[in-house]
Amino acid sequence: MFKIVANCPKFEDDREAEACCGGLPLLINIIASVFQKKDLKLWSEGLKSLERFSEKGQHELRNVIKFCYDDLEDIQRKCLIYGVLYPEEEDIYIDRLLECWEVENFLGNGGDSRNAYMDGIYILKILKDKSLLEEHENPKYVTMHKCIRQILLHILSNDPNNKLLVQQMPPDAKCWSEKEWISLIGKFDKLPNRPNCGRLSTLFLQKNLALKSIPTSFFNHMTSLKVLDLLHTGIELLPSSLSKVIELKVLYLDYCEYLKKLPPSLEKLVHLEVRDIRGSGFSNIPSFIGMLNSLRHFRVSFAKCESENDTKEVEFNCNVISNLSRLEELIIDVKSERHQSNKVVVNIIKNVVVDVIEVGTTAPYLRINFPEADILYTYIEETHSWRSIQDIPSFQFFINCPNSIDPCIPKLEEYGRLKTAQKLWKWLSNLQPLEIRNFSKTEKSSTLWPAKVGKYLHR
Numbered sequence: 001m002f003k004i005v006a007n008c009p010k011f012e013d014d015r016e017a018e019a020c021c022g023g024l025p026l027l028i029n030i031i032a033s034v035f036q037k038k039d040l041k042l043w044s045e046g047l048k049s050l051e052r053f054s055e056k057g058q059h060e061l062r063n064v065i066k067f068c069y070d071d072l073e074d075i076q077r078k079c080l081i082y083g084v085l086y087p088e089e090e091d092i093y094i095d096r097l098l099e100c101w102e103v104e105n106f107l108g109n110g111g112d113s114r115n116a117y118m119d120g121i122y123i124l125k126i127l128k129d130k131s132l133l134e135e136h137e138n139p140k141y142v143t144m145h146k147c148i149r150q151i152l153l154h155i156l157s158n159d160p161n162n163k164l165l166v167q168q169m170p171p172d173a174k175c176w177s178e179k180e181w182i183s184l185i186g187k188f189d190k191l192p193n194r195p196n197c198g199r200l201s202t203l204f205l206q207k208n209l210a211l212k213s214i215p216t217s218f219f220n221h222m223t224s225l226k227v228l229d230l231l232h233t234g235i236e237l238l239p240s241s242l243s244k245v246i247e248l249k250v251l252y253l254d255y256c257e258y259l260k261k262l263p264p265s266l267e268k269l270v271h272l273e274v275r276d277i278r279g280s281g282f283s284n285i286p287s288f289i290g291m292l293n294s295l296r297h298f299r300v301s302f303a304k305c306e307s308e309n310d311t312k313e314v315e316f317n318c319n320v321i322s323n324l325s326r327l328e329e330l331i332i333d334v335k336s337e338r339h340q341s342n343k344v345v346v347n348i349i350k351n352v353v354v355d356v357i358e359v360g361t362t363a364p365y366l367r368i369n370f371p372e373a374d375i376l377y378t379y380i381e382e383t384h385s386w387r388s389i390q391d392i393p394s395f396q397f398f399i400n401c402p403n404s405i406d407p408c409i410p411k412l413e414e415y416g417r418l419k420t421a422q423k424l425w426k427w428l429s430n431l432q433p434l435e436i437r438n439f440s441k442t443e444k445s446s447t448l449w450p451a452k453v454g455k456y457l458h459r
């Protein structure tokens with residue numbers, strides 16, 4: 001390993017460095033990634049430092065990772081520590097991780113979300129390059145090796161300034177009052193009535209399926225809370241005290257299938273920037289959502305759209321989205337019978353998309369996933385501001401994504417059979433550039449594509 005790292009100075013005995021790692025591949029990889037960009041002098045000093053605290057036996061792994069941890073810059077360490085909040089061997093969704101990093105002020109860019117995102121990607125790359133986070137087979141995720149996570153928890157337990165608590169047992173009153181980041185993931189079925197936690201900034205309660213209710217006064221003293229993750233819990237109601245968490249910026253309620261309503265008092269969460277309620281028991285968009293003027297990311301799904309009344313209710317409540325002047329990402333996942341689903345989609349297109357595009361002038365992406373070509377045609381016909389839409393740098397809009405927890409629009413879709421495209425040719429002919437590959441010309445090809453479009457077809 002040490003002989004093949006690019007630009008790495010050679011030691012008289014490369015085994016000297018390997019010995020400090022006990023010959024363990026994980027440690028060798030981490031140490032090599034730390035040293036690979038250092039000159040000969042720093043290599044030598046670093047190796048001597050490593051040798052000073054390196055012990056044989058069970059402490060070897062801990063000491064090597066501590067060495068690499070200390071090599072990080074302060075912000076990079078904070079970002080790494082934040083990853084410890086997630087359960088062991090959890091697939092960590094990168095976009096959600098970066099959302100949390102941003103609201104925790106790890107990515108300071110004066111409110112510029114795009115630059116903050118790029119800073120987050122840069123830090124993520126550093127942590128992956130140092131093997132402290134690992135690539136996932138899905139590029140939208142990262143993981144943390146369980147050994148690294150356990151050792152980081154041990155390092156933090158000996159740090160008097162440690163801000164983090166990860167437990168599977170209820171914490172005592174002192175922990176609630178002292179910690180800034182708390183992760184209680186496991187089999188919790190109840191929470192304290194009114195914990196005194198004015199310093200708490202992030203609270204992870206995800207995947208506690210036994211947690212059916214939250215005490216009425218639970219959030220009374222969480223005045224500094226910015227991130228609340230209730231993903232996949234068994235909660236049926238949110239307490240009104242949540243409206244007192246006025247600094248809250250990120251609220252994850254996705255896959256709380258027993259949660260069917262949100263208290264109107266949540267309109268007081270005026271600083272909320274991210275809300276995800278996909279996979280929960282909602283059949284409409286609450287009207288007070290339109291009051292959340294700071295909302296930048298809104299993700300929702302409709303669990304029940306099986307009757308005419310449900311469809312009308314969805315159509316009516318969709319109008320509130322046009323009030324969200326800072327909206328950058330809108331995901332609407334409609335799951336119902338095909339004819340009802342399509343009807344809801346068309347209503348959303350008519351009543352939401354145009355209004356949102358007209359308001360959201362700072363949106364970063366425009367991505368729309370339509371279930372059928374006819375609905376795409378409806379979108380083109382109904383969106384009178386199509387010309388202005390083409391000038392918007394970006395906007396995200398998803399409907400009927402195959403995977404609602406991880407929506408994405410593939411860069412390439414392969415069609416096995418296409419009968420007609422007459423309805424789309426006006427729109428397609430205006431795209432520059434346009435290229436359609438693997439198109440087999442037939443006698444009926446002229447009925448599929450007009451001449452203006454046909455010049456872009458490739459077999």
